[in-house]
Amino acid sequence: MINSNASIDDAEVAIAAARAGAEAVRARYGRRLTRIDKGAGDFATDADVAAEEAILGVIRAARPEDxxxxxxxxxxxxxxxxxxxLVDPLCGTLNYAVGNMLVAVNVALRNGPAAVADPFSGEVFFTDGETAWLRRDGGDTQLAPTAATQLVDLNLDPPFPSAPAFRAVDLLAHPGFVERFRPRVVSTTLALAWVAAGKRAAYVTDGGDLRESVHFAAGVALCQAAGCVVTGVDGAPVGQACRGLVVASDAETHGRLLSMIRGRA
Structure with a gap:
């Protein structure tokens, strides 16, 4: 636990908070979980709640006025x-509840530093608001996006607010997509961190304004700081005017995906 201290920068607060949440998630993995129904098929678990409490404990200690x-x-x-x-203590709850380790812990200061922790690899992807880094085994490495993998992660989870004009699943039937890319479905915003780190070429999801969403804020901040191209599926800058996300490692990949989307939307 870090104490309230203005000399501790916000990036370190985000990292410490994300790590605390990740520890809570990891500690409960494989246990019988209590589910908390949210309606429409959505639910949280006691692991989500414990992780959020751990995150809040760090933030309250370091930044009690925030x-x-x-x-x-x-x-x-x-x-x-x-x-x-903005805190998403366990992104990928359904994955986690069935014993899948593809989850993320997201912590972001609005318009500032952010961190995304992978509870099972021990990796923490973070940004100070200007540059993006990976902290692993006590060392920091600057993130370098690349399209080399040609893997594009698609969010196929409902709802589909832009349907029938556009759904991310539509890209799977686009001949240009299958010729150029290989789809992946991680079903967690850990995929955004992977775009920033070069493990994915791009990520596509439908939706409304996701910039200040607890689910997406940390990943968007990370990708922007890493130098990725980040817009809505309509090509608009990320903000209230755009919808969804197209996050690509480079301009060429982004342009190809946007062209395919516009051909169907």
């Missing part, structure tokens, strides 16, 4: 506060 919006606990503090943390 507001926090957590996926499970909702808004704490003023919603339009200048300093607000």
């Amino acid at each position: 507001a926090v919006h957590g996926e499970e606990g909702g808004q704490q503090g003023v919603a339009d506060a200048v300093r607000q943390w």
Whole structure:
């Protein structure tokens, strides 16, 4: 636990918080989980709640005056506060609940530093707001996006707000897509960190304004800091005017994907 101290920078707070959440997630893996129904087939587990509590403990100790919006606990503090943390304690709950380790812990300061922790690899992807890094085994390595893998992660989870004009699943039937790329479905925003790290060429999801979503804020901040091309599926800059996300390692990959999407939307 880190103590309240203005000299501790926000990136380190985000890293410590994400790690605390990751520890809670890892500790409960494989145990019998209590499910908390959210309706429409969605649910949380006691692991989600424990991870969020661990994250909040770090943020409260380091930044007691800051507001926090957590996926499970909702808004704490003023919603339009200048300093607000966005917390998704366990992205990939369905994966986790069935024993799949593809999950992420997301912590982001609005318009600032962010961290994405992989509870099982021990990797923490983070940004200070300007540059993106991977912290592993006590060392930091700057992230370098690349399209070399040609793997594109698609979010196929409902709802599909742009249907029938566009759904990410439609790309699977596009001849240009299957000629150029290979689809993957991780079903967690860990895939965004993988784009920043060069493990994925791109990521595509439908939706509304995802910039300040607890699910996507940390991954978007990470990819932007790494130098990825980040827009909505309509090509608009990420913000209230855009919908969904097309996050690509480079301009060529982004342009190809956007051309395919526009051909169907």
